[in-house]
Amino acid sequence: AQKITQTQPGMFVQEKEAVTLDCTYDTSDQSYGLFWYKQPSSGEMIFLIYQGSYDEQNATEGRYSLNFQKARKSANLVISASQLGDSAMYFCAMREGRRRDSSYKLIFGSGTRLLVRP
Amino acid sequence: ETGVTQTPRHLVMGMTNKKSLKCEQHLGHNAMYWYKQSAKKPLELMFVYNFKEQTENNSVPSRFSPECPNSSHLFLHLHTLQPEDSALYLCASSRTTGASGNRGETQYFGPGTRLLVL
Numbered sequence: 001a002q003k004i005t006q007t008q009p010g011m012f013v014q015e016k017e018a019v020t021l022d023c024t025y026d027t028s029d030q031s032y033g034l035f036w037y038k039q040p041s042s043g044e045m046i047f048l049i050y051q052g053s054y055d056e057q058n059a060t061e062g063r064y065s066l067n068f069q070k071a072r073k074s075a076n077l078v079i080s081a082s083q084l085g086d087s088a089m090y091f092c093a094m095r096e097g098r099r100r101d102s103s104y105k106l107i108f109g110s111g112t113r114l115l116v117r118p
Numbered sequence: 119e120t121g122v123t124q125t126p127r128h129l130v131m132g133m134t135n136k137k138s139l140k141c142e143q144h145l146g147h148n149a150m151y152w153y154k155q156s157a158k159k160p161l162e163l164m165f166v167y168n169f170k171e172q173t174e175n176n177s178v179p180s181r182f183s184p185e186c187p188n189s190s191h192l193f194l195h196l197h198t199l200q201p202e203d204s205a206l207y208l209c210a211s212s213r214t215t216g217a218s219g220n221r222g223e224t225q226y227f228g229p230g231t232r233l234l235v236l
Contacts, residue, residue: 004160035224043206045161045227091161095223103149103168103214106225108161 002027002096004109012115013082020067021077021112023092029053033095034075035106036066040088048090051075082116089113121145122228124209130234131199139194139231141209149214150192151225152184155206167192168214199235206230 003026013019025034036048051059051066059066067076079086092109121144131137143150152164166174167186181203183195192209210225 033223037227043208043230043232045208045210045230047224047226050224093161103166103173103212104223105163105166105174106161110160 002029002094002107004092004094004107006092006109006112008112009110010113010115012117013079013086014117015084016081018078018080019082019114021079021090021092021114023075023077023109025073025075025092025094027073027094027096029096034066034068035093035095036064036075036077037091037093038086038088039091039111045091049077079114084116084118087114087116122209122211122226124207124228124231126231127229128232128234130236131196132236133199133201135199136195136197138196139207139209139233141192141194141228143190143192143209143211143226143228145211145213145226147211147213147226148189149212150186150189151210151212152192152194153208153210153227155208155230157205161208165194196233199233201235204233204235206232 005024032053034051038046049059049061049064049066051068058068063080065078089111091111093106096105123142125140149168151166154162163176164178165184170186181198185193208230209228212225
């Protein structure tokens, strides 16, 4: 069964510093996708970054980068130059195997709460 | 992208009430999803619709009844709920292209409906 593990329930980071949020996954699929979402206290789940299992380069989106280590089955999110507005819950998710109709299910981790200190 | 809207944002209902949650996406996607987020539990997929057809019912109790009249609208009809159904209900949409590892199939979420069942 597919599984996402986020071992850090909460983290602190000083404003303007970088922070790494850990994510490990378990799957027997050869083709899969990994996502990171941010959830502020308002509740909306905001897409941050995507990494495909066949992508050779680590994904980057502005201040977000994904440290993808396929052999170790890890997909850590790195946030550079943290800002106060980065304080939120962060979820790692994996797209499960594709269905015949091409829709798919996202498996989510339990999340990491990040607090950025001024 | 903020093209997924949900109403109402907050809802308080008694166990004998009937209410409906509405989701609308303006992204031209063909797949829509209902997720439930309870306190201290990972996000759980409830239903999936692809081109208006239900393709997933994740063992959801019959007191939750989804409806998808077209690819842009998704409803969740609620009746005789229990206090343990209190949660944040999130709607998402995505495009399903059939290509693996495609970031274009990212699921985009609405702001959610916070439901309290008394």
